[in-house]
Amino acid sequence: MRPKRRGGWGLIWPALLLLLLIPNVLPRLLAPLSGGEIPNLGDTPLWRLALVHLGLVLGAEAVVLALGVPLAVLVTRPNRAALTGLTEALTGLGQTVPTLAILALAVPTLGLGVRPTLLGLVLYGLVPVVSNGIAGLLAVDPALRDVARGMGMTPRQQLYRVELPLSLPVLLAGIRTSTVYNVGTATIGAALGAGGLGLLIINGLSEQNTSLVVAGAVLSGLLALSLDALIGWFAPRE
Known part of the structure; x- marks a missing residue:
């Protein structure tokens, strides 16, 4: 099949974001x-x-x-099926525990600022990448593995030449989901001194300033849409 043309409509979000970041435009x-x-x-x-x-x-x-891609590869190797459910359950704890609770527990050890925020983002964003990585690798047709083995490929060559390329669309979907989640989650990090667009929302709520809250929400939303569109732009098409 010939590859489909990529539409340019998704690039409207990065363009709109850049426009609103020009001084005095959004105000x-x-x-x-x-x-x-x-x-x-x-x-x-x-x-x-x-x-x-x-x-x-x-x-x-x-x-x-x-962390996520090697972990997905590790648990999908032959004779390791028992690890798959356990791995998904353990990584899923990152989204079952509220983000604020994770950040609050991290502060006594890591202090305020970027480090506890990054910890929360990693734990929260790990689930879609690991789950989609496992799903994509397990969905590879076993017959294709047999063909690759019959051609004399080593297990490493099978992984890099057959399994990962075929599972890439599913893995990229997980990366897109993880990235969009973390754009929103990162706004909470402003309360810990990590900065970012969440600072507008935090200050707006404390000052009862609707303009600040709207500015932070709009820019965060556009950033999430922009990253989603840019990752989708590089995703393989059928």
Whole structure:
């Protein structure tokens, strides 16, 4: 089958996000919420808050991939089926325990700032990557493995040349889900001093400033949509 053309509609979200990060654009749009006056969204430029937020999410996702993909590979090897359910149950604890509880428990050990926030993001984002990685690898047709083995491929070659390429679409779906989850979760890290777009929401709630809350929510939402669209852009098509 010929590959499908990739639509460009998804790229509207990154473009809109970049537009709103231009100084004074978003404050002017939020003026009706402040009785016609252009609201003050703080001394830190919005683009800098967005970069900090993006750094938290990408840093956490790098750790999630470094842990999640090898773990999914490990438990899907032959004669290790018993580990699959156990692994999914253990990683699932990251989403069953409330994020605020994880962060609160991490603070006494790691202190305030980036480190407890990254821990919470990693635990929360690990589940979709591990679950989808396991599902994608287990869905590979056993006949294809037999063909690869008959061609003289080693188990390592089978993994890298057959199993991982075939499971990549399912794995990427898990990465997209994990990334979108963590954009929202990272806003909570602002309460611990990690910064990011959540700082607008925290300050807005404490000051009862609707413009700040809306600005933080809109920019966080656009960042999540942008990352989802960009990851989807590189996903393989049938």
